Amino acid sequence: MHQIEMPEFAAPDTNAAVDPVVVHDVTAEERTEIVALAGTLTGPDHPLVDTPQWLSAALNASSLLPRTLLHALRAFRHDPGPQGTLLLRGLPVVAGEQLPPTPGVPNSVEPVPTTAAAVIATVMLQLGEVIAFRNEKHGHLVQNVVPVPGHEVSQSNAGSVLLELHIENAFHANRPDYVGLLSIREDPTGDAKLCTSSIRRALPLLDADVLQVLAEPRFRTDAPPSFGARDGDGDGARSVHPILQGDLADPNVVVDFAATHPQDDMAKIAMAALRDAFVTTMSAHRLQVGDLAVVDNRVTVHGRTSFVPRYDGSDRWMERVYAHLDNRRSRVDRPGGSPVLG
């Protein structure tokens, strides 16, 4: 099997003045409004997050988010900008409740409707339909991104070595269109940074012959370890696919540098050039509490720098929710019309 060499990337010092990420700041007044809205979805009397009742209440609440936030989400959906990343800052993640210690168990999820779960779900419901995958984190819609003891070298969000650039669930035909990551506890070491790179900015750095190879079905992508596969141990049965798809002037990108395998030497060279271009144009985000990074999974890859977890309850903690645009497109994969792809 062809494998490309992947030197560790270092996060660039992002200069706020030139960073191409779209940023939207929530005001203190809006934060109060969002706390009140989340309050209608949280508490012991509410059904669990994954029930149709809670989801339907969250969908109704989502249209009552502050107008400027709705505007930012609609604009991002219309055009995700040069970096395909929207950074919402200043969202509430707790409202009176005490944030428990960071969980340190595999497949940790958030079935109880907390403020943070209500906030990320309502925001993502304005971008599309929230979805999950039955084989990943047991199909729960709001998932915890936390380092897990014993999983340090895993190429998944439980790991703490460098997490290679990837689109989410590249192997899946109905992968999410958007990935939302809400910071609820910062990495105490400050080393863990979410990195995003878009094909829109990488494209001008690539030669025409490289682009041509990337647009041909010369690559194969395995399911990631979060789907229960061991690293580098894919089923190998998935069909070959191009990495760049659609109009080559502004293509979609389908690649996971830990799970996509070039099928010949030219494909290997082209994939290495693509990774170099992504690393050159990367933005790094040291997410603060209340920051929600939304990545457009059609044009933007993401990854994370390495860090050293403490496993004492103080580690970095984010919540993750996927959304996609077209519930009809994925209906074939959603038995009974549930939001969980089987």
Ligand SMILES: O=C(O)CCC(=O)C(=O)O
């Ligand atoms: O930990 C991060 O910043 C990103 C993790 C990730 O890729 C994910 O949860 O999909």
Ligand SMILES: [Fe+2]
């Ligand atoms: Fe990811």
